[in-house]
Amino acid sequence: MTGVGTPIRVVLADDHTLFRAGLRALLESLPDVEVVGETDDGQEALQLAIARQPHVVLLDITMPGLNGLTAAARISREVPGTRIMILSMHADEEYVREALQAGALGYLLKEARRDELEFALRAVARGEPYLSPKVTRPVVDGFVGGGVAGAGSIGRLTARQREVLQLIAEGHPTKAIAARLSLSVKTVEAHRATIMKRLDIHDVPGLVRYAIRAGLVTVER
Amino acid sequence: MTTIRVVIGERLALVRAGLRRLLGDIPDVEVVGEAADGRDVVRLVMERTPAVVLMDVPLPGLNGLEATAVIVRDHPATRVLILSMHANEAYYMRALDQGATGYLLKDASLHELEVAIRSVARGERYLSAAVARTLTPPGMRRNPQWGTADPLRALTGRQREILQLIAEGHSTRAIAERLGLSAKTVETHRSRIVERLGIRDVPGLVRFAIRVGLVSADA
Numbered sequence: 010m011t012g013v014g015t016p017i018r019v020v021l022a023d024d025h026t027l028f029r030a031g032l033r034a035l036l037e038s039l040p041d042v043e044v045v046g047e048t049d050d051g052q053e054a055l056q057l058a059i060a061r062q063p064h065v066v067l068l069d070i071t072m073p074g075l076n077g078l079t080a081a082a083r084i085s086r087e088v089p090g091t092r093i094m095i096l097s098m099h100a101d102e103e104y105v106r107e108a109l110q111a112g113a114l115g116y117l118l119k120e121a122r123r124d125e126l127e128f129a130l131r132a133v134a135r136g137e138p139y140l141s142p143k144v145t146r147p148v149v150d151g152f153v154g155g156g157v158a159g160a161g162s163i164g165r166l167t168a169r170q171r172e173v174l175q176l177i178a179e180g181h182p183t184k185a186i187a188a189r190l191s192l193s194v195k196t197v198e199a200h201r202a203t204i205m206k207r208l209d210i211h212d213v214p215g216l217v218r219y220a221i222r223a224g225l226v227t228v229e230r
Numbered sequence: 231m232t233t234i235r236v237v238i239g240e241r242l243a244l245v246r247a248g249l250r251r252l253l254g255d256i257p258d259v260e261v262v263g264e265a266a267d268g269r270d271v272v273r274l275v276m277e278r279t280p281a282v283v284l285m286d287v288p289l290p291g292l293n294g295l296e297a298t299a300v301i302v303r304d305h306p307a308t309r310v311l312i313l314s315m316h317a318n319e320a321y322y323m324r325a326l327d328q329g330a331t332g333y334l335l336k337d338a339s340l341h342e343l344e345v346a347i348r349s350v351a352r353g354e355r356y357l358s359a360a361v362a363r364t365l366t367p368p369g370m371r372r373n374p375q376w377g378t379a380d381p382l383r384a385l386t387g388r389q390r391e392i393l394q395l396i397a398e399g400h401s402t403r404a405i406a407e408r409l410g411l412s413a414k415t416v417e418t419h420r421s422r423i424v425e426r427l428g429i430r431d432v433p434g435l436v437r438f439a440i441r442v443g444l445v446s447a448d449a
Contacts, residue, residue, distance in 0.1 A: 025336040027313075027343060031248015034255065049337070098242065098448070119242040126244060180431035212399035217436040221447040228441040 017134045020061060021047040022054035022080065023069040023096065028119075032067070032096075035123055042130070051075030058088045064134045068113070070097045070104055078104075078111050085112025094133045101222055102147040105140075109148070115139040146209065166204060171225065173200045177213065178220035234351045237278060238264040239271035239294060240286040240313070249284065256344055268292025269408075272300050275308050281351045283310045285330075287321075288446045291408075293394055295328045299387055302329030311350045317360045321443065324382075332356035382442050384426045390444065392419045396432065397439035 019042060023029040029047055036042045046057040052074035058066050066084060070077035081093050094115030095108045105116050115133040117126065118141040129139040140148060166174065169190075176186045183201075187194045205211050210219055220226045236253055238261060240246040246264055253259050263274040268289035275283060283301060287294040298310045311332035312325045325333050332350040334342065335358040342358070349356040382390060395405045402420070406413045429435050439445045 025315075027252070027336055027338050027340065028245050028248055030340045031245065031250075031252050034251040035244075035248055038251070096244075100448075117244075119244045122243045123247045178433050178437075180433035180437075182431075212401075213432050214397050214399040214436045217433045218440070218445075218447045221437070221440060226437070228437045228447075 016041050016043040017065065017130065018043050018045045018061065018063040019130070020045060020054065020057045020063045020066045022049070022051065022057075022066060022072060022077070024049040024072045025069075035126065036130075039127060049073070051077060051080035054080045055083050055087070058084045058091050062088065063091055065092045065094055065130060067094050067096045067130075070095060070099065070108070078107050081108060081113050082111040092133045092136065094129060094139070100141070100143050102144075105144045105148060116144055117141050118143060166207060170200055170204050170207075173197060174204050174216060174220055175225045177201065177204075178217045178226045232258070234259045234282060234347060235262045235278070235280040236260065236347065237262060237271060237274045237280045237283045237308075239266075239268065239283060239289055239297065240264070241266050241289055245286075252340055252343065253284075253347075256347075259344075259347060266290070268294060268297040271297050272304075275301050275305050279305070280308055282347055283308055284347070285310050285312050287312065287314050287316075287443075288448075290398060291395075292391060293444055295324060295330075296387060296390055296394070298325070298330050299328040309350045309353060311346055311356065316443075317358070317364060319361070319364050322357070322361050322365070324443075333361060334358050335360055381427070381438075382444065385423060389419055389423050389426070392416060393423055393435060393439055394444050396420070397436045397445045 019036060021029050021032055021044060026049060029049065033044050033047060036044055045061045045063055048054050048057060049072065051072045054066060054068060055075060068077045068081055077095065081095065084091060084093055093113040094117060095113045096117050096119060097104065098119045100118055108116055115129050115138060117129045117139065121141055132139040172190065173186060176189065183194055183197050187197045208219060210216055221228060236259055238246055238249050240249060246266065250261050250264060253261050262278045262280055265271045265274055269291045271283060271285065271289065272292065285294045285298060289297065294312065298312065301308055301310055309331040310329065311334055312330045313334050313336060314321060315336050317335055322333050331353065332346050332355065334346045334356065338358055346356040385393065391409065392405060395408065402413050402416050406416045424430055427438060429438055440447050
C-alpha cells in the first residue's frame with residue numbers, strides 16, 4: 010500500500026511503442042509516480058514485475074511473447090504484491106471478464122482522458138478495483154445474473170435470439186428470417202427489439218459490428 | 231528555427247494526450263490543435279493552418295484517409311503524416327493514393343516520430359522501415375490484399391464518406407444534416423453505392439466497410 014511520500018512505482022507493458030512513450034511522459038509528469046520499467050513484451054513484463062516489484066503494472070492485452078491476459082495471470086500468481094491494471098482499446102466483454110478472472114484489479118480503456126488514468130492508477134495502487142464506465146455494464150449484468158453464467162453478453166441472449174442476430178447480421182430481411190425459423194414476422198421483430206435492449210445497441214449497423222466482434226458472422230462476402 | 235505547427239487527429243483520448251505530451255517536449259514543434267473526429271481535424275486544419283497533421287486512420291465521422299484527401303485538395307500547404315497500426319503495403323498504397331506525405335507505424339519510437347514530423351514538414355516522403363521492407367518492387371506492384379484493385383476505388387470520395395456514416399449507424403436524415411445535403415441526395419448516393427458495390431443490404435454494406443478498413447468493428 011502506498012502511503013504519503015511513497016512514489017507509486019509502475020511498470021508499463023504495451024507493444025505500441027509510441028503509445029507507451031506517451032504514457033510514460035504523462036505518468037512522469039505526476040509528482041508521486043515513478044516509472045520503473047517498460048517493455049513491449051508480455052514475458053518481459055513478468056520478469057520486470059518480479060525484478061522491480063512495482064505497485065502497479067499497466068498491461069495491454071495484445072502483446073507478443075506472453076499475451077497480456079496470460080502475463081496478468083502469471084504476475085498475479087508470482088508477484089502477489091503487484092496490482093494489475095489492463096489498459097486496452099477493447100471494451101469487449103470477453104476481454105474484461107478474462108482480465109478480471111486472471112487477477113487484474115483495473116480495466117481502463119485507451120479512450121479515457123488523462124485525469125481518468127490518474128484516478129484509476131491511484132485507485133488500483135491503493136488496492137481498489139477500477140473499471141472504465143463503458144465496461145461496467147456487462148460486469149454488473151453478469152453479477153446480477155442476466156443470463157447463462159460465464160458466457161458473456163452473447164450468453165445473455167437465448168439461443169433463438171443468437172440465431173436471429175446472426176441472420177440479421179448476414180443481411181436477411183425480417184420476412185426471410187421469419188420463414189427460415191418458422192416464426193411470425195411480429196415474433197422476429199420482438200426478438201430484434203429484445204436483442205437491441207439487452208445489448209444496448211440501437212441500430213442495425215451496430216448489431217452487425219457486434220455480431221462480428223462476438224464471432225457470429227465474419228466480414229467475408 | 232521556424233516552429234513546426236502540428237494538429238493531432240487521434241480517436242483515443244489517452245493516445246492523443248500521450249502524443250501531445252511527446253510532441254510538446256520537442257523544442258521546435260508546437261501542437262496547435264487536436265481532435266478525435268475526422269471532420270473536426272479538417273476544420274482545425276482550415277482554421278489553424280498547421281504544417282503537419284498527425285493523422286490516425288480509423289477516425290469516426292470521416293476516416294483519416296478521406297480526411298487526408300480533403301486536406302490535400304483544399305489546403306495543400308498542410309502535409310499529412312499517417313499514424314497507422316498496419317505494416318501492410320495495401321494500407322500504405324491507399325494512404326499514398328489519398329495524398330499522404332508520410333506513413334508512420336504506431337510502434338515507432340519517439341525518435342522516429344520526430345524524424346518523420348521534420349521530414350514531412352519539409353515536404354519529404356517518410357515511410358517506416360518496417361513498411362518499406364514489405365513493399366514489392368515497383369515493376370511487380372499489385373495490391374496484394376485486394377487482388378488487382380482496391381474495391382473502395384469503385385466509389386467516389388463522397389460515396390465513401392456516406393458509406394462510412396451508414397456503417398457507423400447514422401440515419402439518412404442525420405447523414406444529410408452532417409454533410410449539408412438533402413435527404414434525397416443522400417438516398418441517391420446510397421443507391422449508387424449499392425449499384426457499384428453490388429451489395430443491396432445494410433448488413434452487407436457494414437461488413438464490406440469493415441472488410442476494406444473503412445470502419446472498425448469496435449463499439
